[in-house]
Amino acid sequence: MADDLTLTRLNRIIQGDCMEELAALSDESIDLTLFSPPYDGIRDYKKNWSFDIVELGDQLYRVTKDGGVVVVIIGDGTRQFAKSLTSFRLAVSWVDEIGWKLFECVIYHRDGNPGAWWNQRFRVDHEYVLIFFKGERPKTFQKDHLMVPSKHAGKIYSGTDRLTNGGFKRITPKAVNPLKCRGTVWRYATSNTEGNRLKLQHPATFPDKLAEDIILCFSQPGDIVLDPMCGSGTTCVMARNHQRHFIGIEISPEYCEIAGKRLAMEHQPAEQQTLFYGI
Numbered sequence: 001m002a003d004d005l006t007l008t009r010l011n012r013i014i015q016g017d018c019m020e021e022l023a024a025l026s027d028e029s030i031d032l033t034l035f036s037p038p039y040d041g042i043r044d045y046k047k048n049w050s051f052d053i054v055e056l057g058d059q060l061y062r063v064t065k066d067g068g069v070v071v072v073i074i075g076d077g078t079r080q081f082a083k084s085l086t087s088f089r090l091a092v093s094w095v096d097e098i099g100w101k102l103f104e105c106v107i108y109h110r111d112g113n114p115g116a117w118w119n120q121r122f123r124v125d126h127e128y129v130l131i132f133f134k135g136e137r138p139k140t141f142q143k144d145h146l147m148v149p150s151k152h153a154g155k156i157y158s159g160t161d162r163l164t165n166g167g168f169k170r171i172t173p174k175a176v177n178p179l180k181c182r183g184t185v186w187r188y189a190t191s192n193t194e195g196n197r198l199k200l201q202h203p204a205t206f207p208d209k210l211a212e213d214i215i216l217c218f219s220q221p222g223d224i225v226l227d228p229m230c231g232s233g234t235t236c237v238m239a240r241n242h243q244r245h246f247i248g249i250e251i252s253p254e255y256c257e258i259a260g261k262r263l264a265m266e267h268q269p270a271e272q273q274t275l276f277y278g279i
């Protein structure tokens with residue numbers, strides 16, 4: 001268990017700058033961090049924040065336990081037809097300069113949001129879920145809740161497997177499992193359709209179900225889940241509702257108030273349905 005510096009901050013929303021507040025947390029005390037930073041001026045917040053994403057990755061590396069995981073939900077803005085590459089820069093600098101390892105880059109396909117839609121561009125309807133881990137491997141990985149029905153359930157699979165040298169190998173016939181693991185494109189309805197008016201007072205939230213899926217996958221009951229830019233408190237509410245400890249940090253007093261109210265009122269796991277492709 002973490003020592004006092006982190007323990008005294010458990011299960012609280014802390015109003016402040018995450019760089020200062022993170023510096024006050026103990027080394028190797030956090031099991032899972034899940035957050036979405038403001039990026040490329042895409043949303044109009046109460047203030048224009050600035051922070052160094054590499055310094056943030058460095059602090060998170062220090063406070064994360066061996067085998068701990070950090071998940072960043074992020075996308076790229078567009079200026080004069082060119083993508084900013086903010087997400088790519090973050091991933092490369094965190095791995096090359098800090099030592100994080102990239103477990104996966106999942107595509108979060110947003111449903112129900114028209115997004116940026118101009119005549120000369122595609123309609124942007126995705127963000128990235130960058131999943132980093134520290135050490136040899138993630139210490140927790142549970143995917144029971146991420147299983148989806150297999151399209152060919154009940155059939156007998158009796159084809160051939162392709163070998164690395166290009167040849168074919170006949171496989172022993174076997175029944176197709178009724179369930180298979182979700183792939184690397186995760187589709188969710190946006191927060192707009194959750195019907196949570198309190199949460200909607202914040203301009204840029206991620207879906208409860210997305211936070212719930214990540215928390216159940218990469219942490220266990222009793223673990224400490226951190227969101228250093230917690231906005232309306234989505235990560236904290238989902239962590240608490242699944243018997244994890246949480247630490248939320250948020251610079252805006254107004255958003256801290258929303259997070260506090262959500263924690264007082266929302267005690268159910270996410271009910272929202274997740275929609276998937278490729279099943």
Ligand SMILES: C[S@@+](CC[C@H](N)C(=O)[O-])C[C@H]1O[C@@H](n2cnc3c(N)ncnc32)[C@H](O)[C@@H]1O
Pocket residue numbers: 016017018019035036037038045049050051202204205206207228229230231232233234235249250251252255
């Ligand atoms: C994309 S929002 C997070 C929304 C959150 N995931 C949710 O579902 O409600 C990013 C948040 O980061 C906060 N923020 C920006 N700079 C910060 C800093 N240096 N320290 C703490 N919070 C910061 C903003 O006020 C904003 O609420």
